[in-house]
Amino acid sequence: MNLQWLYYFSVIAEEEHFTKAADKIHVSQSSLSHAMKDMEDELGVELFEKKGRNVKLTKYGEIFLPHVQRTLSDLDAGITTLKEFVDPNVGTITFGGFQSVGQFATDLMIRYQSETNRLDVKFQYSSESWPNLQKGILDGTMDLIVSTKIDAPQIGSTFLGTHCLIALVPVKHRLAQREKVTFEELAKENFIAFSAKSQIREQLNEKFKELNLTPNIVAATPNDLIAYSLVAAGHGIAVLPYPLAGAPFGTKIVRIDDATVPKRNLYLQWNKERYMPPAAEYFKNYVIRSEDVFDQYRARNGIKVY
Numbered sequence: 615m616n617l618q619w620l621y622y623f624s625v626i627a628e629e630e631h632f633t634k635a636a637d638k639i640h641v642s643q644s645s646l647s648h649a650m651k652d653m654e655d656e657l658g659v660e661l662f663e664k665k666g667r668n669v670k671l672t673k674y675g676e677i678f679l680p681h682v683q684r685t686l687s688d689l690d691a692g693i694t695t696l697k698e699f700v701d702p703n704v705g706t707i708t709f710g711g712f713q714s715v716g717q718f719a720t721d722l723m724i725r726y727q728s729e730t731n732r733l734d735v736k737f738q739y740s741s742e743s744w745p746n747l748q749k750g751i752l753d754g755t756m757d758l759i760v761s762t763k764i765d766a767p768q769i770g771s772t773f774l775g776t777h778c779l780i781a782l783v784p785v786k787h788r789l790a791q792r793e794k795v796t797f798e799e800l801a802k803e804n805f806i807a808f809s810a811k812s813q814i815r816e817q818l819n820e821k822f823k824e825l826n827l828t829p830n831i832v833a834a835t836p837n838d839l840i841a842y843s844l845v846a847a848g849h850g851i852a853v854l855p856y857p858l859a860g861a862p863f864g865t866k867i868v869r870i871d872d873a874t875v876p877k878r879n880l881y882l883q884w885n886k887e888r889y890m891p892p893a894a895e896y897f898k899n900y901v902i903r904s905e906d907v908f909d910q911y912r913a914r915n916g917i918k919v920y
Contacts, residue, residue, distance in 0.1 A: 617689075619653040620682045622646055623661065627679050630668045704734040705893025710750055711760035713741040713837045714777065714855040715880065718911050719760055725907075726900055735893050743836055744813040751885050757894035759883050760908075762813060771881040772901060775908030778919050779814070779875050781868040782842070782861070783851045790866035797872055801827040804850030809836045817876040818853055858917060880908050 622639070626646065629635040636643040654661055661675035671679060711719045716739075723737050742750065748764055750756035763771060781800055783789045789799065801822060807829070808815040815834075822829055832850050835841050841852045846864030853870070855878055861867045882901050884890060890898070901907055912919060 615656065616649070616653070619649050620686060622649050623653065623675075624679070624682050624686060626650065626662065626669065627671055627675065630665075630670055632669065702735075702892035702896045703732055704736075705891050706736040706738060707891070707894045707897055708755065708757045709737050709739045709759070709894075710742045710747055710756045711739070712744070712747070712855070713839065715760050715858070715908070716741050717858040718908055721911055722901070722907055726897055730896070730900060732893075732896070735897070741837075743809070743811075745811050751883055754885060754888040757884065757890055758898060760880055761883065762878060763881050764883055768885055768887040769883050770886045771883040772898075773906065774880040774882055774901075775906050775910075775912060776919060777855045777878040777880055777908065779853055779870065779878060780856050781851055781853055781870055782845050782857070782865050783868055784845055784848045785861075785864050785866050786848075787851070787866070789851065789868060792868055794869040794871040797821065797825055797827060797870065800851060800853065800870075801825075801829045803830070804832040805829040806841050806844045806850045806852040807831045807834045808841070808854070809834050812836070814854065814876075821874070821876060856917060856919075858915070 622635070622641075625639055626632060626635040629638060632643050632646055636646045639646075650661065657674075657678075659674040660672050661678060662669040663672050709719065709723070719739055723739065727733050727735060742759075744761065747756070747759045747761045751759050751764065751769065752766065760774065781789070781795055789795055789803070807818070818829075833844055835844065838854055838857070841854055842857070842862040842865065844850065845852050846862060856867065882898065884894075884898060904910070911917075
């Protein structure tokens, strides 16, 4: 079935006249007639019948018309959507990052739109866990991610800055009166850990093992927000990235007194072997030119780094 035939058929059905339809779509009447004859032969039915100087749909044409209209409408919608995705000024960028950097990512998206005047660019941003970010950038479902470095040859990256780890304690906890604490002190408390597959959990497991410490893990969570709630409710303490909005209600941020606290260097990353739409390419290049945008965000907002 020729797609052009479907378009011709819909126009003839609308105009109910071959000559008018031919004039409307700028083809000869003979080309239109031959196309309809070929389509009718392929379908094995007559689609039009004469009505004076005009034509009207047969019962078979009436059955066929709504299906043709839906097909053409869906095709037009698909073309429009595709053009929007690949146009750098109105396209869509699929973007992901750790939950702990959501406020920074939002600030970066707004900064990009305001500084480049690409106000019609759309971002599809999602806060994800470390395994989901890895999967998204490797399988191409995400154009760009903000995370710690992924060690894979096909992944390109640019450094954004350092997101330090801190201890978060209940505001009425005895450690809340301290400016800094040690891992040895933290290991004696009820400990809110991240889920087993998270990168921070793996890093802290190695750190505690290095110090011959065994933390008393009372709960494990996949994300920062749940950890904030558990700490605020007094269920334990947690080690997590510095909350960008400041200490959540009912908690206190305390520095960890150890020069070997695992570093959380953040990178904007992309898959060099996957197609990147122009909108995402422009955004990526903007971030590269701007350099260390996470450190800039942290400095503008007075966020401490230890």
